[in-house]
Amino acid sequence: MKKILLSLLAAVGLSTTGCSAQAGQSLKSAPSDGIVILTPQAFIDQAKADTTSFLLDVRTSKEYAEGHLAGAHQLDYLNPEAFDAGIKQLDKSRTYYIYCRSGKRSHGACLKMKKQGFKVYDMEGGILNWTKLGMPVER
Secondary structure, X not given: OHHHXXXXXXXXXXXXXXXXXXXXXXXXXXXXXXXXXXXXHHHHHHHHHOOOEEEEEOOOHHHHHHOEOOOOEEOOOOOHHHHHHHHHOOOOOOEEEEEOOOOHHHHHHHHHHHHOOOEEEEEOOHHHHHHHOOOOOEO
């Protein structure tokens, strides 16, 4: 009887923990690669609160010109030579908040930069998700 009760309590505890961890969370994590992915609101809130933050848009120059987050710097991930040269110029003591169009390029950039010792955060869904939520862009 004691084992059944403990098993039941453990099962309830695990399912409750799983539900509460998902409800209202603003951050996600890709456990297989360790890159933290933040929702757009959490991304910008955390970047604003972080005195070492550096917003990095890894889309092309044309995409950047069509609209970007205020204060973001552009470094084209699709141009490997320029991207590699650009990240060599960055300060590893800063924290990089990285986004792209939909999240694929920014995730690749995060992986590459993390391997080189940078502290990085990725934005979930990129600028498509950002604008879908009605958040502002600069041109």
